[in-house]
Amino acid sequence: MELNRAVAANIKRIRKQQKLSLERTAEAAGVSRSMLGQIERGEANPSVAILGKLAAALKVPAEEFLRCDAFEPTLLSRELDNKPQRLDGGKVVLRRSMPYEEGTRSETCFLDVYISGTYTPDSAVTGSLCTVTMISGTGFLTVDGETYTLQERDAMRFAADQPWSLRNQGNATVRAMLLWQYRKEG
Template sequence: MLDPKDHLAATLKLTRQTQGLSLDKTAEKTGVSKAMLGQIERGESSPTVATLWKIATGLGVSLSTFIEPVPETKTQTIVRTADTIRQHPGDDGLMIAPLFPFEQAFGFEFLELTFLPGYERISEAHEPGVMEIVSLITGQLDILSDGQWHNLKQGQSIRFAGDRTHGYRNPTDAKAVVHTLIHYPHRP
């Protein structure tokens, strides 16, 4: 399996080139500096999940596109274990396991996210029509949607529009683990 940093570098460069974009144009579309994009493409930088989201949204691709290749088999049963694929990109208090990366045929990605104690992030709006469903497996987590923080307890789920500003906050001193499904309705 390709090293996560190498996969990210190769995928960003290929996505950018496939769309006919220079680093300058990519920086304009994503809000991420040309210098940072160049460092990522050269494998010199491990961006945070927030930065990856900005790049993914600006380029119109899923977050998991940059984390792991789509599994090769599409017609057979696939079993994946979060412990073997969990990553800590950018070391920003969030670990991510792309249980099922985005596939065009399904229109969604299914992730396990682990929010370390004290983690907080306000996420910019994703592309129009994106929906997120978050189910809390362990711990406690606050989700910001429609301008209001919702406190999730273990076993609770929330669905919200990912195409608006939203956020995640772990106000406790224990990790919070969620399963999240992100649906991208406008992908060809």
């Protein structure tokens, strides 16, 4: 669920739990009824100041509005909507396929490593895991100083909070799917 939809749903849920009308909540927060309605429908993005007023009116911490425990079981992510990230002088293309969701605590990306390219990600969050699944080509995955040869349909999972890289030393493009999983803290 995207953040502004989560905020909208949380404000509406909290207001209804407190059995408050839209009019009464808007009046207590000092915002118009139509503005609150637009916020609850996800049609308007409230400023931090308005979130603060709504939190005071509903007597909850403002961070309650940002809670996003649910996820959408059906989510279509189109390639054209996901801007590619070009790395290693254009020899690597990283394209998000499924965005991060708090409910699943995961995200996925497509990775193309062209001839002589190397994908070396930034440090990941402590405790995170990455699964690299080869779609095509032969890649050389180096994790914790050890190098593994991955071929089509091979997959490897490892702790992603350490330095790692995927290198293409062959004469064909390496294509892989990356699954990032983030453990819940505490």
